[in-house]
Amino acid sequence: xxxxxxxDDVQKKPYYTDxxxxxxQVPKQPVESDEIFAADLAALQEKFEVLDAYxxxxxxxxxxxxxxxxxxxxxxxxxxxxxxxxxxxAIDWLAQKGEFEIFYQMLSMNKxxxxxxxxxxxxxxxxxxxxxxxxxxxWSEREMYDMFxxxxxxxxxxxxxxxxxxWQGFPLRKTYPLQGDEFAQWYEVDKIYGKEARDIIGxxxxxxxxxxxxxSERFARLGHEVPKGAPVTDDDPINPxxxxxxxxxxxxxxxxxxxxxxxxxxxx
Amino acid sequence: MAQQPNRLRPFFENITYDRDDNxxxxxxxxxxxxxxxxxxxxxxxxxxxxxxxxxxxGYLHRGMEKMAENMIYNExxxxxxxxxxxxxxxxxxxxxxxxxxxxxxxxxxxxxxxxMMLLEINRLMSHLFWLATTALDIGAMTVFLYAFRExxxxxxxxxxxxxxxxxxxxxxxxxxxxxxxxxxxxxxKTFLDKLPKNIKxxxxxxxxxxxxxxxxxxxxxxxxxxxxxxxxxxxMLRASGVAWxxxxxxxxxxYDEVEFNVPWSDKCDNFARYRIYMEEMRESAKxxxxxxxxxxxxxxxxxxxxxxxxxxxxxxxKLDIMTQNYSLxxxxxxxxxxxxPPVGEVYVATESPxxxxxxxxxxxxxxxxxRLKLRAPSFWHTGILTDLLPGHYIPDVxxxxxxxxxxxxxxxx
Numbered sequence: 001x002x003x004x005x006x007x008d009d010v011q012k013k014p015y016y017t018d019x020x021x022x023x024x025q026v027p028k029q030p031v032e033s034d035e036i037f038a039a040d041l042a043a044l045q046e047k048f049e050v051l052d053a054y055x056x057x058x059x060x061x062x063x064x065x066x067x068x069x070x071x072x073x074x075x076x077x078x079x080x081x082x083x084x085x086x087x088x089x090a091i092d093w094l095a096q097k098g099e100f101e102i103f104y105q106m107l108s109m110n111k112x113x114x115x116x117x118x119x120x121x122x123x124x125x126x127x128x129x130x131x132x133x134x135x136x137x138x139w140s141e142r143e144m145y146d147m148f149x150x151x152x153x154x155x156x157x158x159x160x161x162x163x164x165x166x167w168q169g170f171p172l173r174k175t176y177p178l179q180g181d182e183f184a185q186w187y188e189v190d191k192i193y194g195k196e197a198r199d200i201i202g203x204x205x206x207x208x209x210x211x212x213x214x215x216s217e218r219f220a221r222l223g224h225e226v227p228k229g230a231p232v233t234d235d236d237p238i239n240p241x242x243x244x245x246x247x248x249x250x251x252x253x254x255x256x257x258x259x260x261x262x263x264x265x266x267x268x
Numbered sequence: 269m270a271q272q273p274n275r276l277r278p279f280f281e282n283i284t285y286d287r288d289d290n291x292x293x294x295x296x297x298x299x300x301x302x303x304x305x306x307x308x309x310x311x312x313x314x315x316x317x318x319x320x321x322x323x324x325x326g327y328l329h330r331g332m333e334k335m336a337e338n339m340i341y342n343e344x345x346x347x348x349x350x351x352x353x354x355x356x357x358x359x360x361x362x363x364x365x366x367x368x369x370x371x372x373x374x375x376x377x378x379x380x381x382x383x384m385m386l387l388e389i390n391r392l393m394s395h396l397f398w399l400a401t402t403a404l405d406i407g408a409m410t411v412f413l414y415a416f417r418e419x420x421x422x423x424x425x426x427x428x429x430x431x432x433x434x435x436x437x438x439x440x441x442x443x444x445x446x447x448x449x450x451x452x453x454x455x456x457k458t459f460l461d462k463l464p465k466n467i468k469x470x471x472x473x474x475x476x477x478x479x480x481x482x483x484x485x486x487x488x489x490x491x492x493x494x495x496x497x498x499x500x501x502x503x504m505l506r507a508s509g510v511a512w513x514x515x516x517x518x519x520x521x522x523y524d525e526v527e528f529n530v531p532w533s534d535k536c537d538n539f540a541r542y543r544i545y546m547e548e549m550r551e552s553a554k555x556x557x558x559x560x561x562x563x564x565x566x567x568x569x570x571x572x573x574x575x576x577x578x579x580x581x582x583x584x585x586k587l588d589i590m591t592q593n594y595s596l597x598x599x600x601x602x603x604x605x606x607x608x609p610p611v612g613e614v615y616v617a618t619e620s621p622x623x624x625x626x627x628x629x630x631x632x633x634x635x636x637x638x639r640l641k642l643r644a645p646s647f648w649h650t651g652i653l654t655d656l657l658p659g660h661y662i663p664d665v666x667x668x669x670x671x672x673x674x675x676x677x678x679x680x681x
Contacts, residue, residue, distance in 0.1 A: 011338055012337075014606075015605075023634075024611070025611050025612060026614070026631075028612075057369050085499060087615070091639045105628065109512055116613075139647065178338060
């Protein structure tokens with residue numbers, strides 16, 4: 001039987017992992033080890049439920065409920081002076097737990113601290129847009145939708161941003177194929193001319209360096225060039241590939257010192 | 269007059285270009301020479317004034333985040349070059365620093381000094397390129413020629429170091445691959461000695477230039493709140509009255525050991541941004557002079573290490589690989605399988621010439637990052653055009669796009 005390949009994660013996999021391999025962890029510190037973060041977290045915990053919090057690589061990571069995201073970010077912006085939303089995106093955990101992880105990376109300039117606010121949402125669960133708090137979220141949320149298909153409520157202009165507007169699928173999901181499949185080569189033919197034209201036109205050719213002998217519109221023929229539109233004839237010149245050297249490639253059998261030159265100045 | 273869809277253009281651009289309410293829709297780009305790459309702007313015009321702007325990006329999207337998830341860490345390094353291709357070492361550096369923070373590496377001092385020199389050279393190259401192209405967009409051809417002459421000199425220095433002029437890949441995770449070439453310091457000093465005079469030349473051409481000032485002063489005003497809300501960083505933020513430079517505030521490498529100022533302005537307009545770019549070039553030169561001294565001190569102290577020593581993650585020096593069995597085995601595993609950083613995540617921000625360049629890496633202990641998010645400053649500097657352009661006139665669009673200094677390799681990634 002052919003080996004079964006699960007389709008929920010088609011990303012590249014390491015071809016060998018030692019059977020005794022145990023991955024080490026990036027160390028986590030308790031939030032109490034930093035007084036500024038500890039004060040921020042205490043203020044946050046009074047108002048909202050905090051699922052988990054720790055410090056990793058000098059930045060505080062806070063897990064909250066996804067329903068609170070707007071209010072928590074508002075609290076961070078207005079009460080705790082985290083005045084910039086540097087980044088916002090998702091991580092695909094659909095294969096493992098059927099969830100997306102959303103993170104908001106925030107910066108406080110007067111505290112010189114960075115905080116990452118994280119939450120888990122189900123695949124079809126929508127989150128609230130934070131565009132009213134940070135205009136930068138306008139484009140970030142569009143990108144997040146474009147790449148993962150995470151739905152965002154109350155966004156002013158939810159449209160794909162990087163991929164074409166009629167694109168199907170979400171490229172950064174782990175299930176998204178890494179190469180075009182057999183349907184991809186028919187995409188443009190089907191779209192422009194219809195499926196019935198497949199026999200006439202043929203699949204899309206993806207080799208950009210390909211030379212078609214019967215293409216009379218281009219100037220390239222195998223081994224020589226012709227003017228544009230030159231007709232294809234059977235008596236095309238045969239141009240065998242030639243090397244510059246007459247008797248094959250020049251090889252040095254034995255280097256004679258007196259016949260070689262040492263170049264002092266590499267710039268010459 | 270609505271477009272008629274047909275099979276060749278199925279529902280292409282459902283836009284009415286000429287409308288009854290006297291509003292004209294102008295399609296700017298994606299091949300416009302002053303769009304600095306592949307920016308497409310849909311501008312709604314009342315007469316010559318813009319009432320609505322809608323930037324459309326994605327024409328250079330290559331899916332770098334997806335590529336990163338399917339590459340070992342060292343493999344991804346040359347790909348980062350293709351983000352901000354005007355200053356590619358700063359992209360390399362941001363990625364290398366993020367991975368080093370993830371695995372907790374300390375880089376040898378000599379490598380740090382070399383990295384700082386490369387970063388500042390890249391900043392100068394980027395700012396000179398910015399000045400040249402923006403001046404050309406405004407119509408000042410001479411500045412373009414002068415600034416490109418100086419940039420050419422810097423590119424030659426970079427070529428001497430790493431063999432490439434644009435896509436350097438000059439920095440490795442754990443250090444730098446090479447020591448600088450013997451003539452590097454002399455060439456750099458020659459350049460730096462001339463630089464103040466060159467900057468003075470540009471300023472003489474532009475500062476009191478009537479056209480330049482009319483196109484720049486009071487145009488493209490970004491208030492402080494708007495800059496913060498839109499995630500502006502770098503010169504865009506500093507021109508809006510926030511003196512925030514990551515090199516100063518969250519110093520990495522040896523930036524806490526060098527003396528430099530952070531130029532900022534509260535004028536918030538195009539001219540303020542232009543002044544900041546010019547002053548930053550002077551500050552970069554100041555840093556480079558100090559780096560030269562630091563490098564010479566490393567030389568005197570005999571600090572010759574260029575790569576960190578971490579056999580689990582970094583290959584041994586070439587000499588060890590060629591002579592010692594265990595180093596060769598390690599090297600083989602690291603090249604074929606790749607390093608496996610610990611499980612965890614990291615967000616590292618560095619001050620690239622354009623602004624805050626951040627790398628978020630989520631590692632699950634495998635040789636490929638589970639998720640890598642590239643935080644490119646130009647992405648938001650393009651987004652802000654939505655709010656910034658309305659109210660301006662058509663010629664202002666060109667000067668505003670110029671001073672935002674967006675590079676599309678970085679916007680689309």
